[in-house]
Amino acid sequence: MENNTFISDISHKAFPLSERISATTIRHSILRAIQEQYPDFGEESYLSVSEINAFREKYIADYLAKELGELSDLEQRVLASFRNNSTLTDKIADSGDESVTLTFGQKIADKVAAFGGSWTFILSFCFFLFLWIAINVVWFHNQGFDPYPYILLNLILSCVAALQAPIIMMSQNRQEEKDRARSKSDYMINLKSELEIRMLHEKIDHLIMHQQEELLEIQKVQIDMMQDILQRVNQKELLEH
Structure with missing residues (x-):
């Protein structure tokens, strides 16, 4: 009965023959790492x-420790995804902006920032200024509740600017936090993509070497068959005669 297992030269344990990898098919960088730990x-x-x-x-x-120094939490998460054969995009989506509950103040800040940076705000504000000046100059003949130089209007504008600026800053700070989180996510995805490409090269090299070994075995069998045929013809x- 044919034996379908082999003994590993590293752990000396039995594994299925389909998982056997020859040292000649291993990339030199990986082979050096193996030989450093197992010289034989x-x-x-x-x-x-x-x-x-x-x-x-x-x-x-x-490699990451050499290129980047001490591995950060991001690199550790990338290596963990390699170890578990999981995807990073699912984890990033689970921890994304959709899962964060905004407070009432954050919602107000976002709405104020969105309205303050729109043409609707500019046009409505210009209409308010025009209406204010027209009422005091035309309707009340500059004798109304806020005659020229419009001290009350200046006070209102100063209060609006004083309140609007920090509210917009709050929204911008939260947007910066989202941008930083997004850049970290992009870094992790790009890093894993680079490492997956390196692993893919390793697997392709192994596949090519494995196919070459099989072709050599087939050629040897064919040569043996041809030699056998030649011997029979000669005999x-x-x-x-």
Whole structure:
């Protein structure tokens, strides 16, 4: 009965034969990391897919630590998503703006900022100024409740500006927090994309090397068959002569 398992040269445990990976198919950077921990691991050695994935994860962590210094919480979350085979976009969406409940003050600040930066506010404010001046000059002949130079109007405008400015600043500060959170999310997604591309290169290299090994085995079998056929032909010719 054919044995469908193999013994790993790293953990010395049995794994399915379909998970066997030859040392000759491993990228040099990963192979060096393995040989640093297991010096006896040579070109004739084998390991499993789960074991090489652990070394790949360690290689990525060391690479990030070397390039970026000490790993931050963002890099740790990216590595955790690799370990769990999960996506970052779902986690980011769960912690996004939609799940945050705005307070009454934040809602008012957003509405004031949106209205204060629109043409509706500009046109309505110009109409209010024109109406105020027209009532005092035309209707009351500059003898009304706020004659020229419109001291009461200046007081009202100063109060509006004094209240509107901090309210708009509150909305802008919250928008800056959302922008920072969005930039962190973009950084995490870009970082994972870069690492996934590196892992994809590793897998493609392994697939190419594995296919080359299979082609070489097929060629060897074909050569053996051709040699066997030639021997039979030669023997037949000798018998005929």
